[in-house]
Amino acid sequence: MAVSILKYSGWKSVKLRLPSENARYPRERLRMNKKPWPGLWLSLSLCTALLIPAFGATPPASSTPAAATAAAAASAPARHFIWRISKRRTTLYLVGSVHTLNPDDYPLPDVMESAFAKSRALVEEINLTLVDSISVQQQALRIGAYPRGKSLRSELPPATYQQVAASAQKLGIDMQRLERLRPWLGSIAVLDMQLKQADFNPSYGLDHHFADEAQMSGKRVIGLETARYQLQLLSHLPAKVQQDMLLQSLEQAENFQSEVHALITAWQNGDTAAMNRILQQDFAHYPLAYKRLIVDRNRAWFPRLEGLVRSGHVYFVVVGALHLVGPDGLLKRFEKAGYKVEQM
Numbered sequence: 241m242a243v244s245i246l247k248y249s250g251w252k253s254v255k256l257r258l259p260s261e262n263a264r265y266p267r268e269r270l271r272m273n274k275k276p277w278p279g280l281w282l283s284l285s286l287c288t289a290l291l292i293p294a295f296g297a298t299p300p301a302s303s304t305p306a307a308a309t310a311a312a313a314a315s316a317p318a319r320h321f322i323w324r325i326s327k328r329r330t331t332l333y334l335v336g337s338v339h340t341l342n343p344d345d346y347p348l349p350d351v352m353e354s355a356f357a358k359s360r361a362l363v364e365e366i367n368l369t370l371v372d373s374i375s376v377q378q379q380a381l382r383i384g385a386y387p388r389g390k391s392l393r394s395e396l397p398p399a400t401y402q403q404v405a406a407s408a409q410k411l412g413i414d415m416q417r418l419e420r421l422r423p424w425l426g427s428i429a430v431l432d433m434q435l436k437q438a439d440f441n442p443s444y445g446l447d448h449h450f451a452d453e454a455q456m457s458g459k460r461v462i463g464l465e466t467a468r469y470q471l472q473l474l475s476h477l478p479a480k481v482q483q484d485m486l487l488q489s490l491e492q493a494e495n496f497q498s499e500v501h502a503l504i505t506a507w508q509n510g511d512t513a514a515m516n517r518i519l520q521q522d523f524a525h526y527p528l529a530y531k532r533l534i535v536d537r538n539r540a541w542f543p544r545l546e547g548l549v550r551s552g553h554v555y556f557v558v559v560g561a562l563h564l565v566g567p568d569g570l571l572k573r574f575e576k577a578g579y580k581v582e583q584m
Contacts, residue, residue: 319510320349321561324582325549325574332549333359334570336515336561337446338507340435345444345504351584356450359459359556363548366470367463368451376467383475384425391419392426400483407490423482424474427489434489434496447558464541464559473533481529507561510583516565535568542573549579 321336333355347353356362386395392415393401408415413433418426454461477485492499506514523530541559548555564571575581 318349319583320351321507321510321515321564322349322352322355322584323564323571324355324580324584326580326582327549327578330549330552331554332545333554333556334545334564334574335446335556335558336507336564337558338504338561339445339447340440340500341444341446341504342440343444345508346449348446348449355584356453356556358554360553361460361462361555362450362454363462363464363545363555363557364447364451365463365559366465366467367461368448369455369461370463371467376471379468380425380471383471384422386420386422392421392423393419396423396483400487403487404490407487411490411493413490422475423479423486424477427482427485430486430489430493434493438497438500440500450556450558462555464544465537477529477532481526484526512565512571512583515561516569519562519566534563534566538563538568538570538573542570545570546577 323334325332325334335352335355386392392404396404404418405415408418411430413430418429421429451461453459474482502514503518505511506518519534523534541563545557548557559570563569566572571581
């Protein structure tokens with residue numbers, strides 16, 4: 241679930257430096273990295289740009305023989321996670337982002353870089369060029385840390401706390417470092433550790449790559465949301481969802497790399513069917529989280545994106561990959577509105 245949050249949220253990921261027991265909240269600092277978070281917790285990561293954001297489920301293996309799959313891929317034209325959205329003479333490029341990649345995923349396909357070069361401006365979930373890391377770190381702790389006198393031990397159901405503590409011990413994580421973080425922020429801290437161990441570099445997230453290019457080329461950058469809004473999205477999730485995020489981040493550590501690689505493979509192949517399976521499986525038991533993190537945000541973004549298309553200028557839009565797919569995805573919304581939607 242934490243990985244999912246990463247999939248859906250677009251915020252610049254935070255590398256959490258966990259608070260010590262005696263640390264003072266106002267001075268606690270979370271070092272911001274250019275990356276997001278991963279199964280519900282992996283998918284939620286594809287949802288926000290600051291986070292890295294499937295509810296924990298890895299898509300079932302295809303029944304198609306490996307040789308047949310490889311042969312089909314070799315014969316089919318290359319497709320990427322980028323679409324040309326057009327109506328009459330107006331065009332918008334829509335790219336699904338994975339908020340954390342590694343150097344091996346670069347250089348990007350020429351079709352992406354070429355589309356970016358043709359565009360007047362970059363549109364992302366948040367304007368990463370304006371994000372002040374220290375400020376966001378402080379906001380994350382103000383929103384996501386318990387006040388004095390409260391902790392995971394006092395706030396979680398006893399059985400849930402015992403599960404969290406046992407799983408943390410199994411991974412060699414000192415519970416004192418998690419105690420003061422609310423479950424949603426604790427799951428991000430755990431995810432951050434796993435990403436680091438798996439050698440994922442936050443600087444290579446797709447949204448950060450294009451934000452850097454926009455700065456160097458002088459292109460305007462437009463944010464659809466703010467960092468604070470994305471933090472509040474996670475903090476306002478139901479308690480049960482937050483608890484599941486934390487438990488999954490700890491209990492599914494052994495599947496972490498396979499889940500992340502399945503996600504990145506789907507993105508690299510432009511495989512919307514696989515990405516939609518991840519979306520549906522991750523949120524199957526979390527309809528309210530799905531509504532808040534995917535449906536409501538897509539609904540809010542769509543009029544603004546339509547306005548950009550109608551402006552007559554070309555825009556390059558980068559949002560979490562899971563926002564594009566499925567019955568409530570942005571691609572389906574553009575199709576229903578009469579736009580031509582072409583995968584490139």
